[in-house]
Amino acid sequence: MPFHRPTKWVQYISAAPALSQQAVDQEWSYMDFLEHLLHEEKLARHQRKQAMYTRMAAFPAVKTFEEYDFTFATGAPQKQLQSLRSLSFIERNENIVLLGPSGVGKTHLAIAMGYEAFKIFYDISKISLELYHNIH
Structure with a gap:
């Protein structure tokens, strides 16, 4: 060279x-x-x-699993939520749907999963529900 x-x-x-x-x-x-x-x-x-x-x-803020307060997620076992961190659902081509009342941390978990994904360089994109409805 x-x-x-x-x-x-x-x-x-x-x-x-x-x-x-x-x-x-x-x-x-x-x-x-x-x-x-x-x-x-x-x-x-x-x-x-x-x-x-x-x-x-285009995350509104960086959120991580370390910052998540698992006491809010009363409907899902902490072990199950922690398993999302492994991102194994991506390799299995599975979708994740986060359901629950307002204020339990669904957005926080979604951003934390995205953050974990791009730390290992998965291509990620955020799509808002409004944009999704406009497309379909």
Whole structure:
């Protein structure tokens, strides 16, 4: 690969000075230094991709399973709700329908599932009920 071509290693440029000093201080080999640089770049790309997916999903707010108060979900066992986090229903091509009265956290769970899905880079999209009715 020619060295004169620009790369997309954004994190490399900002991480290199600090990592090079750390490499000197800790007496890293060249391969250790390169491994750390590549690791920093991989983490930065992963974070940028998650930020992009968050914007594309158009969630009203980021909600996670850790933030969910399971005391509101009196009609569904906590174990069943936690199993949604595994997203195994996606691999089985199953649909999930969240039913319940207002204020029990259906939207929170839906967003949390979407958030979990794009953390492992599933393509997701949010569709409002109004848009769904306009399509059909």
